[in-house]
Amino acid sequence: MVEFTLPANSRPTKGTVHKAESGATNVRAFHVYRFDPDTGDNPRIDTFELDLDKCGPMVLDALIKIKNEVDATLTFRRSCREGVCGSCSFNIDGTNTIACTKPISEIKGDVKIYPLPHMPVIKDLVCDLNQPYAQYAAVEPWIKADTPPPNRERLQSEEERAKLDGMWECILCFCCQTSCPSYWWNGDRYMGPAVLLQANRWIQDSRDEATGDRLDELDDPFRLYRCHTIMNCSNTCPKNLNPGRAIGEIKEALAKRL
C-alpha cells in the first residue's frame, strides 16, 4: 500500500557549524548534507561559512574549498569542472544541477547542497546510480546495423544528423532522472527521462537499423508510459536539453506504427 511514514534516516539533523575566518567580509553559508555509512548515524546538515572573496565563482569551487581547507572528509563526485563529465550533479538550492556550472551568485541567501533526490545515499553527496546505469545499458545505446559497414564511415545527411541535436549533448548527470516523480515512485520499472532521451538518440539515428526492436522494448506501460509529462526533467536539465520532448518523440513513433 502507499507508504505514509518516511524510512529511517530521512530527516537530517543539524550538524556542525564551521564559522568563517575572522576578518572575512563577503561571507556566504553553505548547508551541506552529510551521511557517514561507517557510523550509520542519522544524516546531518553541516554549515560551512566561506569567504567568497577567496573562493572561485561556482558551487563546485566552494565544495572543493571546503574539502581542501575545512573538512577533508566531505565526499562528492567531481571531475571535469566544466560541465561535460556529469559527475558533480547534486540538488543545489532546491533544484538538481551540476555544481561546476552553477554560479554561487545565482543563488540568493544560504546555499543548500543535497544529494540527488530519492536515490540511495552512499556517503555525503554521493548517491548510488547503479540502477540508472543499468537501465541505460538495457536500452543498448550503440549502433545496430545489418548492412555491412562501407569502407568509410556510414553516411548521414545534414538533416538526418540534425535530428540528433539536443540529444548527443546529454552528459548522463541524471539530474532529470532523479527530478522525475514518476521515476521516484516507479524507478524500478520506469526507464526515466535520461535513459529515454538516450533511447531516442538511437531511435532517431538514421544509421541505426534496429528502430522497430528498440520501439518494441519501450512499448510498455511502465518502461515508457509512466511519463505523465510532468516536465521536471526539461526544467532541471543543466545542459538545457529537453528529455520531455525526446519522450514525446518516442510516443509519436509508437503511435505512427499503430
Added chain:
Amino acid sequence: MEMQSHLARARGLGSTKHGVGHWWAQRLTAVALIPLSLWAVASAISLGGADYATYHAWISELGNLVLMLCFVTALFHHAQLGMQVVIEDYVHGETAKVTLLIATKFIAIIGAFSCIVAALKVALSG
C-alpha cells in the same frame, strides 16, 4: 537477499509490447469527451426539472440516444483507464494493487452497463 545483477533487474520481466494502446485509447476518449461532455451538460441544464414524459421524449430521439450511449461508454472507459494509471503510480503492494485494479474495472463495467441499460430501457419503452 537480492544478488541479481543491476542489468537483470533493469530488464525485469521484459517489455509487455502493448503500452501504446492504453495511451492512445486514453487520448482518443479524452478528445471525444470534450464535445460529448459539453452536450451532456447542456442537455442536463435544458432538461433540469422536467417531468418523466419530457425525458422519455428526449431520450427516444435517435440522435440523443446515440450520443448518450457514446458519452457513457467514453466516460467510463476513460475513467477506468485513468484510475488504472493512478493506482499503478501510487499503490506498490502487489495484492492491494491487483485488487484495486480489478475492482476499478468491475465498477466501471457495472456503471457503464447500468447507464446503457437504463437509457435503452427508457428510450425503447412505449
